[in-house]
Structure formats: structure tokens, C-alpha cells
Amino acid sequence: MRRFAETEELSALARDALGTGSRVVGVDRLRGGSKKGVYRVHVDGSAEATSVIVYRWAEAENFWPEGAGQDADSPFAPASGLVPFLAAQRRLDGLGVRVPRVVLADDSRTRYEADVAVVEDAGRGTLEELLTSDPVKGTAALGELAEMLHVMHRQRGPRYGRLDVLERGGPVSGTSCEQVVLGRALADLDEAAVRDDRMASAAGALRDRLRELAGRVAPRTEYGVIHGELGPDHVLIDADGHPVLIDIEGVMSFDVEWEHVFLRIRFRERYDALDRPGLDPDRLALYMLAMRLSLVAGPLRLLDGDFPDRAFMQEIAEYNLKQALALVTCRP
Known part of the structure; x- marks a missing residue:
């Protein structure tokens, strides 16, 4: 217990x-x-x-x-x-x-x-709540968040990895961001396929698509600072109406496209306020499919245990499973 x-x-x-x-x-x-x-x-x-x-x-x-x-x-x-x-x-x-x-x-x-x-105690409400309760103030806070992300993403460095690993001079994992993402996506796919028959049926097509997308990505040698899981529920609003980032343990130096696919998923129609020019479309395509698979495998993994909010996790897994399948069944 x-x-x-x-x-x-x-x-x-x-x-x-x-x-x-x-x-x-x-x-x-x-x-x-x-x-x-x-x-x-x-x-x-x-x-x-x-x-x-x-x-x-x-x-x-x-x-x-x-x-x-x-x-x-x-x-x-x-x-x-x-x-x-x-x-x-x-x-x-x-x-x-x-x-x-x-x-x-x-x-x-x-x-x-x-x-x-x-x-x-930096704030009692989230940006997600403010965008609903007071769209004018929420939009202003969203604009401030975009500026904060611009500051983070333009901090270029030659190594990728979680910040605490980089601080202690730990080894770089893998050979590139895209190869790390591909390896994780293939592992997520294997996990999800064991737990859901639909994923098992589409596993071959999904593996092929992942490898095809990874093959298109050109090498890169500089990386920005990203949060990694930044949804509007991970942004508090302080007493003065300013955004405050929380759940920051996973902050890393990485491809900023990884941040942007998560922002697109979580902010949906409000993502335009956070978009920026110069993102690599090949990375975005690979990372979007990989992120969808992560958002299937992760919640299903949590449901193996005693996580209390089970309906919510099942909803996340189901939604992203359908989105992942659409990326291979509805491709041009």
C-alpha cells in the first residue's frame, strides 16, 4: 500500500x-x-x-x-x-x-x-484554466510563454542531453537526437503492440514509416534548451499574471522540434502563438509520429500499475493511438 x-x-x-x-x-x-x-x-x-x-x-x-x-x-x-x-x-x-x-x-x-x-507557491491556477476563464489575460500570458520559449530555444550548445547529465559531464547517449528518438519510438511501438491489438496489426507499417522518416533527417550539431513536456497544465500563472514553468526535471538540450511537436499536440488551435520559423519539417514529421507512439506506450505502461486517474490515462492512449495510425493510413 x-x-x-x-x-x-x-x-x-x-x-x-x-x-x-x-x-x-x-x-x-x-x-x-x-x-x-x-x-x-x-x-x-x-x-x-x-x-x-x-x-x-x-x-x-x-x-x-x-x-x-x-x-x-x-x-x-x-x-x-x-x-x-x-x-x-x-x-x-x-x-x-x-x-x-x-x-x-x-x-x-x-x-x-x-x-x-x-x-x-507560485500560482493557484494554470495557463490552461486561464485561457478558458479569461481569454484576454490568457492570451497575454501565452505571448509571454512564447517569449520564454524563444529565450530557451536560442541557447545553442554542441551537446544534447538532460541538463544534470551535461552538468556532470556524462556521456552522450546515442549518435544523434534523431537516432535517440527513433530508438525510443521503436521501443514504444513494441510495448504498445503487446498491449493493444490495433498497434500490433499496424506495427510493420509503423516501423517502416519511422525508419523512412528518420532516413530523411539531415545531421545537426547544435541544440537548444527545451522543457520536453510543456502543456498548458505545466504552466502556472503567478499573482501578477505571468507564466511560471513547472515539472522541469526533464529539461534538456535537444532538437527544438521535439518541443514543438508536443506544443502542437497540447496547445492545439492556440499553437500558432508559439510557432516559430526555421523548424526542420523532416524532424517535425519523425518526431510527431514518435511523440504519438510515446503518448500511447507511456499511459498504457502506467495502467499496468495502480495509477489512480485511469480513465484519463486511457483517454490519452486511445486518442494518440488513433492519431498514430492515421499518420500511416492517411499518408499521401
């Missing part, structure tokens, strides 16, 4: 972060996380804040089954824990990209049983 954070542990964290006069008066475990627990902790007696957010990277909070034989240095290896979070937070903050301020970080496991971070 999964055990989430106890009030006693969160109270100790709040005191360490905000001072001994701080007292926890309420705790909300926020929904949606699959790799870490996210808690809003309401406090009294602190001059600094009335609430903070606690990230807790405990095994009991991680709903993903272990992947066999996965390269830990791969850009797509599970990004979980304090080290990748802090690497991404430092880099984005240094670029002037708004991310939650870190109040306390501890991965010593001496006082707490897991990696933990206490960060500012």
Missing part, C-alpha cells in the same frame, strides 16, 4: 524552510503527479509566506514501473529527483525564465526519507 507524506514530516520541512515559528495549518496533496508527490502546505507564523509547495520524490509517490535495461543517461530516461530538478531550476532561472524559487532542498536522506524540495 502506498504511503504518502505525513503531516509531521511536512511540518518539519516547513519549519526548516520558513523558521521555527512556522506552523502547518493545512495540507493539500495536489493531483496529477506520477513521479513525485506535490503538496501545498498552508502555514501560520511565517513572515515569508502563507503557503509553500513541497516536492517529495519518494518511491511511494512514483507510479511508473521500472524500465528494464534503460540507459540512465538517455535524454528520455525517467527524470526524477532533486538533482535534475535543481539543474533545470538553475539553468532556467539563469536565463530569466520564470520558475518557482527554491526555499529548501535536501537529498541527504538524513532527516527525510526521500529527496525533498520546498519551493514558493
Whole structure:
């Protein structure tokens, strides 16, 4: 049985972060996380804040089954824990990209049983919610997000990989971004085919299409900084109406086209505000099919376990399965 954070542990964290006069008066475990627990902790007696957010990277909070034989240095290896979070937070903050301020970080496991971070409570609502409730303010925040992404994507570097791996001088995984994506897509296809007969029936055509698209991609030697899974639900809106990026552990140096196919999927008709000239159409074609397969295999993998929001995950898998099949059955 999964055990989430106890009030006693969160109270100790709040005191360490905000001072001994701080007292926890309420705790909300926020929904949606699959790799870490996210808690809003309401406090009294602190001059600094009335609430903070606690990230807790405990095994009991991680709903993903272990992947066999996965390269830990791969850009797509599970990004979980304090080290990748802090690497991404430092880099984005240094670029002037708004991310939650870190109040306390501890991965010593001496006082707490897991990696933990206490960060500012940067916003109660998301960009997704604001675009619906107040389209004028939402559109303004979307424009700011586009500027933030432009700053990130123009940070060119000669190596690709997750930021914490690059910081410690880890090895480059694979021979190129497109080959890493192709390898992951083929693995995702194999996983999905085991779990769904429709994917099994189309597996040969999908493999051929992936390899055909990968063969068209020209070499590249410079990469930008990308979030990797940036949907409107991963953007908070602060008290002044500005966007704040969250769920940043997977930030990496990579082909910016990988970011843009995810943005196209998640922002849909609002993607035009985030589009930019100069994207490589061959990479976009390969990465879109690979992303669709990832969004089938990943949710199906979660459903092998006890992830609570099962209907939502099944909906994601089903939608993207149909989109993936359409990319091979409706091709010109």
C-alpha cells in the first residue's frame, strides 16, 4: 500500500524552510503527479509566506514501473529527483525564465526519507484554466510563454542531453537526437503492440514509416534548451499574471522540434502563438509520429500499475493511438 507524506514530516520541512515559528495549518496533496508527490502546505507564523509547495520524490509517490535495461543517461530516461530538478531550476532561472524559487532542498536522506524540495507557491491556477476563464489575460500570458520559449530555444550548445547529465559531464547517449528518438519510438511501438491489438496489426507499417522518416533527417550539431513536456497544465500563472514553468526535471538540450511537436499536440488551435520559423519539417514529421507512439506506450505502461486517474490515462492512449495510425493510413 502506498504511503504518502505525513503531516509531521511536512511540518518539519516547513519549519526548516520558513523558521521555527512556522506552523502547518493545512495540507493539500495536489493531483496529477506520477513521479513525485506535490503538496501545498498552508502555514501560520511565517513572515515569508502563507503557503509553500513541497516536492517529495519518494518511491511511494512514483507510479511508473521500472524500465528494464534503460540507459540512465538517455535524454528520455525517467527524470526524477532533486538533482535534475535543481539543474533545470538553475539553468532556467539563469536565463530569466520564470520558475518557482527554491526555499529548501535536501537529498541527504538524513532527516527525510526521500529527496525533498520546498519551493514558493507560485500560482493557484494554470495557463490552461486561464485561457478558458479569461481569454484576454490568457492570451497575454501565452505571448509571454512564447517569449520564454524563444529565450530557451536560442541557447545553442554542441551537446544534447538532460541538463544534470551535461552538468556532470556524462556521456552522450546515442549518435544523434534523431537516432535517440527513433530508438525510443521503436521501443514504444513494441510495448504498445503487446498491449493493444490495433498497434500490433499496424506495427510493420509503423516501423517502416519511422525508419523512412528518420532516413530523411539531415545531421545537426547544435541544440537548444527545451522543457520536453510543456502543456498548458505545466504552466502556472503567478499573482501578477505571468507564466511560471513547472515539472522541469526533464529539461534538456535537444532538437527544438521535439518541443514543438508536443506544443502542437497540447496547445492545439492556440499553437500558432508559439510557432516559430526555421523548424526542420523532416524532424517535425519523425518526431510527431514518435511523440504519438510515446503518448500511447507511456499511459498504457502506467495502467499496468495502480495509477489512480485511469480513465484519463486511457483517454490519452486511445486518442494518440488513433492519431498514430492515421499518420500511416492517411499518408499521401
